[in-house]
Amino acid sequence: MRSGLHCLRVILLPGLLAGLVGLGITGATAADGWPTKPILIVVGNPAGGPADTIARLVTGGMAKTLGQPFIVEARPGGGTGGTIAMNAVFSAAPDGYTIGLGTSGPLGAGPALVKLPWDPPKDFTAISQISEGTFLLGVSTSLGVDTVQELIAKVRVNPGRYNYGSDGIGSSTHLGFELFKIRAGGLDVVHIPYKGSSEKNASMLAGEIHLFLNSPSKVVDGMIADGKIKAVAVTSPRRLADLPNVPTMEEAGLPGVDARSWFGLVAPKGLPADIVERLNQAAVAALQQPEVIAGLKTLGQNAHPGTPAELTQLMTDANRQWREVVEKANIKVDN
Numbered sequence: 001m002r003s004g005l006h007c008l009r010v011i012l013l014p015g016l017l018a019g020l021v022g023l024g025i026t027g028a029t030a031a032d033g034w035p036t037k038p039i040l041i042v043v044g045n046p047a048g049g050p051a052d053t054i055a056r057l058v059t060g061g062m063a064k065t066l067g068q069p070f071i072v073e074a075r076p077g078g079g080t081g082g083t084i085a086m087n088a089v090f091s092a093a094p095d096g097y098t099i100g101l102g103t104s105g106p107l108g109a110g111p112a113l114v115k116l117p118w119d120p121p122k123d124f125t126a127i128s129q130i131s132e133g134t135f136l137l138g139v140s141t142s143l144g145v146d147t148v149q150e151l152i153a154k155v156r157v158n159p160g161r162y163n164y165g166s167d168g169i170g171s172s173t174h175l176g177f178e179l180f181k182i183r184a185g186g187l188d189v190v191h192i193p194y195k196g197s198s199e200k201n202a203s204m205l206a207g208e209i210h211l212f213l214n215s216p217s218k219v220v221d222g223m224i225a226d227g228k229i230k231a232v233a234v235t236s237p238r239r240l241a242d243l244p245n246v247p248t249m250e251e252a253g254l255p256g257v258d259a260r261s262w263f264g265l266v267a268p269k270g271l272p273a274d275i276v277e278r279l280n281q282a283a284v285a286a287l288q289q290p291e292v293i294a295g296l297k298t299l300g301q302n303a304h305p306g307t308p309a310e311l312t313q314l315m316t317d318a319n320r321q322w323r324e325v326v327e328k329a330n331i332k333v334d335n
Helices: 002-023 050-066 083-091 105-113 148-156 172-183 197-205 218-225 273-286 290-298 308-329
Strands: 039-043 070-074 098-103 124-134 136-140 163-166 190-193 211-214 229-234 260-268
Touching: 039 050, 039 083, 050 070, 050 098, 050 124, 050 260, 050 273, 050 290, 083 098, 083 105, 083 124, 083 260, 098 105, 098 124, 105 172, 105 260, 105 308, 124 273, 124 308, 136 148, 136 218, 148 229, 163 172, 163 197, 172 190, 172 211, 172 308, 197 211, 197 218, 218 229, 260 273, 260 308
Parallel strands: 039 070, 039 098, 163 190, 163 211
Antiparallel strands: 098 260, 124 260, 136 211, 136 229
C-alpha cells in the first residue's frame, strides 16, 4: 500500500508542476533570456544631429548593462520632429527589440498639431525620461530692456513693431514663445519661422530679429558675451548653473511659462513589465555615467533619469499644455 501511494505521488507531481507552469507561478518571466540579439532604437531626426548623438550616448551605456548592442536608425520627417519614427515604434512588436527616442515634439505637442494614428502616452509604453533642457528668452540689446517686465511693457506700447524668431512653425521654440505671449496677457509680436536654430541664430547675429527662445549653446553664450543679446529669463522652474544671474520666468514675475525640451525612451504598447523594468534600469545606469552626463551637457541637455510613471505623466502634462497653446494661438501645421 505504501508503495502504491509513493507511485501515485510520483505520478501526480509532474502534473501539478505542469499546471503551475501554465499559471506562470514558476518564476519564469518574459525577460528571461532577453535580450538575445541587438536592439533597434529609432530616432526621428537626421543622423549626426543632436537626437542621434543622444541616442548613441545613452544606448552605448545601456549596452553595458544589457549585454547587447543597440542599432540606431534615423527616420526623420513627418512634422513635429519625429512622427515617422514614432509611427515605426507604434507599429512594432512589443518584444523589447524596438524602442524609440521620443522628444517633446511628437510625444508632447504632436497630438495638438497634426493628425496622428496614435495618442501619447496611452499608445506607447514609457521606459524612462532621458534628459531635459531649458530655453533662454533672448532680447536684442537694441531694445534697451533688462527684464521681462520691461520687455512686456515695451512691446505693449509698440504693437507689431518687434519680431521673434523660431526654429519653424510648430517647433518647441515657436510654441514656447506663444506660451510666453499668452501668459503675458497677449502681445503683438511678429513671428518669423526659420529652418532651424542655426539659421535663426545667424539672423539674430545680423540684428534682423529682436527676440527669440533658444537652448543654451556656445553660439548663444557668445552672443551674450559680445553684447548682441541679453538673456532676460529661462523657461524652466530652476535657474541654470551656467547662468546663475538669469531669473526664471516665475522669478521675473510671469508664472506659468514652463517650456522645456526633453527626450525619453518609449516602446510599443504592451511591452511586458519585466522588460520595461530592465530597460529602465539600464537607462538609469547609463545616465549616471560621467561620459554620458558630459555628452548630454554639450548638447544643452541635462541627464534626467526617471520612472516609467514619471515619463507617462510628463507626456500627459505636455499634451494638455501645448493643446491649450495651439488652440489659443491658432497654430496650423501641414500634416
